[in-house]
Amino acid sequence: MTAVLSAPVTPARPVRDAPVFADRGPFIPALAAVVGSDAQVPVAAGRSVGYANLDYAASAPALASVAAQVAEALGEYASVHRGAGHLSQITTRRYEAARETVREFVRGRVDDTVVFTRNTTDAINLAAHITSGDVVVLDIEHHASLLPWCAPKDDRTRARVVTACNTIEDTLVAIDAELASQPASLLAVTAASNVTGEVLPIGRLASIAHRRGARILVDAAQLVAHRPISIVSHGIDYLAFSGHKAYAPFGAGVLIGRSDWFDAADPYLAGGGATADVDLPRGGNTAGATWHTGAARHEAGSPNVLGAVSIAEACTALAELGPEAIGFHELRLSERLDAGLARIDGVRPLQIFTDSTDRVGIAGFTVDGVAPRAVAEYLSDEHGIGVRDGKFCAHPLLKRLGHPEGAVRASFGAGTTSDDIDRLLDALASRCVTTTITRPELDEGYPA
Incomplete structure (x- = not known):
């Protein structure tokens, strides 16, 4: 299958909000064409942007x-x-x-x-x-x-x-x-x-x-x-x-x-x-x-x-596509995401084992002082980014990790580009330097 480049992502915020990480590295294209890669979604102020799908672990887009x-x-x-x-x-x-x-x-x-x-x-x-x-x-x-x-x-x-x-x-x-x-x-x-x-x-x-x-x-x-x-x-x-x-x-x-x-x-x-x-x-x-x-x-x-x-x-x-190509693509994206998250004060990555050496394209994290649902809604409403929040049908694990009320999860795969990762990092950095918000009241639809 021929690898394809995704279209440039329209910035989700005004131009004055310059990228937080100027030395983020070279562009990483998508590994394969996925359905919906050109989807446009609404964001604040009546604008629309290209959708950054970082919810592959829930349902990956169709190849x-x-x-x-x-x-x-x-x-x-x-x-x-x-x-x-x-x-x-x-x-x-x-x-x-x-x-x-x-x-x-x-x-x-x-x-x-x-x-x-x-x-x-x-x-x-x-x-x-x-x-x-x-x-x-x-x-x-x-x-x-x-x-x-x-x-x-x-x-x-x-x-x-x-x-x-x-x-x-x-x-x-x-x-x-x-x-x-x-x-x-x-x-x-x-x-x-x-x-x-x-x-x-x-x-x-x-x-x-x-x-x-x-x-x-x-x-x-x-x-x-x-x-x-x-x-x-x-x-x-x-x-x-x-x-x-x-x-x-x-x-x-x-x-x-x-x-x-x-x-x-x-x-x-x-x-x-x-x-x-x-x-x-x-x-x-x-x-x-x-x-x-x-x-x-x-x-x-x-x-x-x-x-x-x-x-x-x-x-x-x-x-x-081949496991080597898939693994290398995800490794480059993971390294970029991990390095960026480590530079944002208040973002806490989740980890079960201190000696784990391999990870698929999933990153769980929390943001100090901000409820997981509020983080997910902010990323969607302001930046057109789709992530997962909640307890991911793994309640005992979230409790033992010290987050009984849940966390945020970004996940990616063959259709993900470095633009998607960079947009998430910029959005999180912007959120963490603003006044944090309180957790909204939970309703019956709050994700598990």
Whole structure:
């Protein structure tokens, strides 16, 4: 895919507000074309500016190549599976081919089952459905990687929560000790924090789990679009991620992993497509069903074909960009952002581990004396910058970091340029030298 330069960003503030950092460095172009890069948004005084999207960790914009592939699929869209019509056959082939594309992208085993779900949350809930026994999990997880294990199953709560330590090394020791203390079926971990972007050593975690007789489930929602991942090389048993965080719209996710747990569990949903045969109830007996094995067992109902097609195309596009190019692009932007934040008094970056050495394109921070929502609204209303604020569905982590009321998160990726980063830094520097404002009253819509 050819890299493209984004159009110059219109300043969001009057010309008299000169850039705060004159020595910010050379321009860094976008790595790939994304849909919406030319969007204009309203700001103060009735003006409009180019939108600076720094909310990739919530939903990344669609890659232009993904949008083109989906548009092509729409022209031949029809019912999937069991249809004899020509377009149904084309749609079914596209849908099933998407499984293979995803499996190859994450270097899955040949016999792994690939189930398309609604999103990562749905995928992890499916994993919880097929898993029996205790599950070891860290206290720093996204709610989607925490709450499914805390829900009672077989009349008991099976989650064994390990408190993360100040270092990754000590945290690995704590996980190993918990797994050694008594048998567990699964270790469930997030590959990259959605709050700080810090990356955990998945291969080492998998080795620890296997040595103690457990399997490992990896929530890779914040990793697959940023770093290479290999189910085989890293020793992963189950992997979950969402398309919408990997430049693929239409709300679909994936759970991929060893087939035996999938086939041994009852279907995730009961309905058409999951059944091989059904008998009607007779003489007071309940209806009986013979269920398929494999992915069909857990994909009852009409699937999200376009979601699967978009995920597959995003995987192909990311592979063509290459992990080295993606990593280098994000590293340059991260260094620029980190250096700028360090020079602004009152901005406090968030970090979980003192020894972390790798981070995807996510930066969490707070601003002294200013509520996270107020910071986000100021950046949007005055500068046309989109960031995330709140507790990021990671309430226990924000509490342990000392910010129970939340923080601000800037996140970026293939469509981000240095202009976006510089605009954020200038806006924050301008905010921090003005009179701080009090926190607005929370309403029911305040982000979690």
